[in-house]
Amino acid sequence: MKYRLLAGGSVLVLTAALSACSSSSGTDSGNGDGRTTVDVWLMRDSVSDRFQKEFAADFEKRHPTIDVKIQIQEWDGIGEKITAALASNDAPDVIEAGNTQVAQFAESGGLLDLSDRTDELNGGDWLSGLAEPGSYEGKQYGIPYYAANRVVVYRTDLFEKAGVDATAIKTREQWIDATTKLNKGGTQGIYLPGQLWYALAGFIWDEGGDLAAESDGKWSGALDTPEALRGMAFYKELQALGKGPKDSDEDDPPQAEVMAQGQVAQVIQTPGGAKVIAEQNPELAGKLAFFPIPGKTADTPGAVFTGGSDLVVPAAAAHPDEAVAFIKELTGDTWQKKLAVAMSYVPNRTSLASAVADDPGAAAMAVGAANGHATPNTPGWAAVEAENPIKDYMTAVLTGGDPAKEAATASADITRAMNAGS
Secondary structure, three states: OOOOOOOOOOOHHHHHHHHOOOOOOOOOOOOOOOOEEEEEEEEEEOOHHHHHHHHHHHHHHHHHEEEEEEEEEEOOHHHHHHHHHOOOOOOOEEEEEEEEHHHHHOOOOOEEOOHHHOOOOOOHHOOOHHHOOEEEEEEEEEEEEEEEEEEEEEEHHHHHHHHHHHOOOOEEHHHHHHHHHOOOOOOOOOOOOOOOHHHHHHHHHHHOOOOEEEEEOOOEEEEOOOOHHHHHHHHHHHHOOOOOOOOOEEEEEEHHHHOOOOEEEEEEEEHHHHHHHHHHHHHOOOOOEEEEOOOOOOOOOEEEEEEEEEOEEEOOOOOOOOHHHHHHHOOOOHHHHHHHHHHHOOEHHHHHHHOOOOOHHHHHHHHHHHHOOOOOOOOOOHHHHHHHHHHHHOOOOOOOOOHHHHHHHHHHHHHHHOOOOO
């Protein structure tokens, strides 16, 4: 799922989506010359044009009977467009889907079960934050493609001025101590908006809790558990060491714009945000660095939400074997390493983390990705994100509401949303 860590599908009129998907040529059985065309949908900016062309040329060289046709799709409205394609007789052979979208598509019966292909696709050490949401009811439908997650982006000059060694920050306690030192003299120790719920989710997972839990086939909100309440308490403590608004998220105003103003020592976001910050304030170029979100103990990084994409094969795909061949190459060692370097992504397997060792931002992501998690793996989660009572809960607590009472209300709202269609 392309960053900004999207989860679930966007909303567009379905008739438009149906019209848009009719341009696929994936159902052609061949080219009349003994060659087969595998039709692929990849998302806008998930790979560069150069990478795409190099991969396609190499794949066709290695598979002389297969031609590759890659169509670039827009993230806006992709959920409805994929849904329409899966329900048609004109589906592409391979689709890149946001990792949290796979369960929704699998529930409809529109995806090919790839459980018996996981060994040949190197499933032994897939990142759990991609592999888990790629499965549904015990079957593997999504093949991990690439990952991205949040890290701490910090100002090296402000850390040095405050006498803080970022490399020594390994635990939450050390992080709070360092941020307290930085939160002086007009500098915000950290800019943390009140509704950055992905960060809250990480703190909750660190405590052993979750956003929702399943029992006897029914999902229930879990923000009111002792573990989740401890995660929220830490969020509140950290958020107080800056001037982040308590009633908005990371996009209102954009965190990068705030940090570019020059008075913020840290933000929690993807490494790519550093490029935006430096573009908006060239004086900060060379003064931005990264470290993984600290955990409760020094030996385990903080838990993070693993955003990214999986590759799926529609059940109606005309060329499923060729589709798997395509996926095998793109998610294999050679091209995963090249993709990680080219796009500063985390590779889809833990054993490939060294591929980004020379990219500071991606390397910090890779450390965190080892403790990556996904949102609850159920089609009903999309309804939760559409309404997002988690954000309202966070604002209520940060503005003085009783945490237990507000968590109970939010959990009830999550339960209702997740089970609305059942």
